[in-house]
Amino acid sequence: MEQKEINTNTLREWLDTGKKVNILDVRPFIEREELKIPGSIHIDAYDELKKNNPDPLEVVDFDKSIPVVTVCAGGKTSSIAAEILQNSGYETYNLQGGMKSWSLSWNTASIVFDNFEIIQFRRAGKGCLSYVIISDQEAMVIDVSLPVEIYKEFLDQRELILKYVADIHIHADHLSRTKELAEKNKIKPSLPSNDKLNYPFNPIAYGQYFSIGRINVKSIHTPGHTLESTSYLIDGKVVLTGDTLFTNGVGRPDLKADKEEAEKKATLLFHSIQKLIRLDQSIIVLPGHTSQPVAFDNQPIQSELKEVVKNTPLLKESEQEFVQSLLKRIPNPPENYLKIVEKNITGDFTDVNPIDLEAGANRCAIS
Incomplete structure (x- = not known):
């Protein structure tokens, strides 16, 4: 048979x-x-x-x-x-x-507000989360981690006008398809201001606003996980925190850093998180990753800021305690992260097999 x-x-x-x-x-x-x-x-x-x-x-x-x-x-x-x-x-x-x-498998969940909607695209086998923000048929896509055809098909089905494609930082755990999606839609990708990328992009200034339909998206510089890490505050109701703050943990500060640099970045991360947790406690936190398998349940991975603070013991520590706790808990770095960073800096993936390069679970969070 x-x-x-x-x-x-x-x-x-x-x-x-x-x-x-x-x-x-x-x-x-x-x-x-x-x-x-x-x-x-x-x-x-x-x-x-x-x-x-x-x-x-x-x-x-x-x-x-x-x-x-x-x-x-x-x-x-x-x-x-x-x-x-x-x-x-x-x-x-x-x-x-x-x-x-299976690392390229995916599903979606949506969150609907009066003036806008957010679609959370979830790589079920990798834990990477990306977002489509929609208001009055205009859209912004953040952290494109799946093949661009998936987003393009969604945008076409909904007849959306793509205004911006952005990243939260230069990623180390997955290939960023942000440049490719932007180019297919004849716009320039937007990335946090940095001197690393080898292709043209619109640098995102600290505190910059993006206008989408009836809402604004504000960039908030939150260095620590990387020096250029940026969070996005959407209409004062939702914050996309990337690898800075998760629903029950924080980002790791050690990637591409020696011990001294990791300590400096951990200190930066502490102050970035303090900036975020001073926001309205009812704001919804949408992280850039999850370390758990993503269920096919249509339930967004999210948490109110007050619940994040409640469920993350690290956030209750002093600066010195936070830094020391973080440095003690850093997991082993993924074997493939340097190669992924290198490819994301060039924006050229023609000589790699994404399935092979991106294999493995997500290890960005520390709780």
């Missing part, structure tokens, strides 16, 4: 539309702990399956009327699991490219 396969986009559509499916993850426990598909079921069968030993799958007892998708890191060992389950009478599909390919 020929083995069936499923690609990331089809599985994404199944989950997005609520189709019933059992996703069986056969990777080692440590790999699953780093990154997983929401709602998937785990059996650590990897080593035994590589020996063609079917015994670990004997515990599988799914409803045979519901299809099963098997998953591993790259799609090879999971194909063995798919064959075993198929021979046991299950309608089984192997996920092509495994979790590497």
Whole structure:
């Protein structure tokens, strides 16, 4: 019997539309702990399956009327699991490219206000969050992390006029498609003022306003994670905080920095966060990333500022305590971040495979 396969986009559509499916993850426990598909079921069968030993799958007892998708890191060992389950009478599909390919899966959630709407685009397999701000059929896109066709299709379907495409900072965990989306729409990308980028862009000044329909978006310089990091205050109701402030953590200050530089950036981060937490406590915080798998639940990843302060112990510490606590908790840097930064500075991705380069979970937050 020929083995069936499923690609990331089809599985994404199944989950997005609520189709019933059992996703069986056969990777080692440590790999699953780093990154997983929401709602998937785990059996650590990897080593035994590589020996063609079917015994670990004997515990599988799914409803045979519901299809099963098997998953591993790259799609090879999971194909063995798919064959075993198929021979046991299950309608089984192997996920092509495994979790590497899943890193480009995505879903959306929306937040609606009187004068504007925000669509949160979520890379479910990577944790990267990007945003489309809409008011009176005008739009601004921030932190383009998915293939540009996804945003372009959304903009075309809604018949939106794209006025601005911006980044919050020069990213290290994903390739920024901001330049590409801007160029496809015949506008210049907007990025926080810096002397690093090797392509033309509109530098964003501190305190600059962007007009979109009936609202304004204000830039707030919030250095620390990077020196150019910028947050965006939308109509005084929402703040996009990037990697400066998460819903229950803060950004890491050590990327491309030695110990002394990391300490200086941690101090900058403390003062940037103080600037943000002095805003109205009812303002909604929308972060640039999440370290948890993103569910297909249409629920935006957000929190009121007062809840962020309440749920983030680091925010209650003095400057010295904050800096020392942060430096002690910094996780190991991602192996690929220097290469990603280099490619984002040039804006040229023609010589890299995004799936390979961006592989791995997000490690930007410290809680």
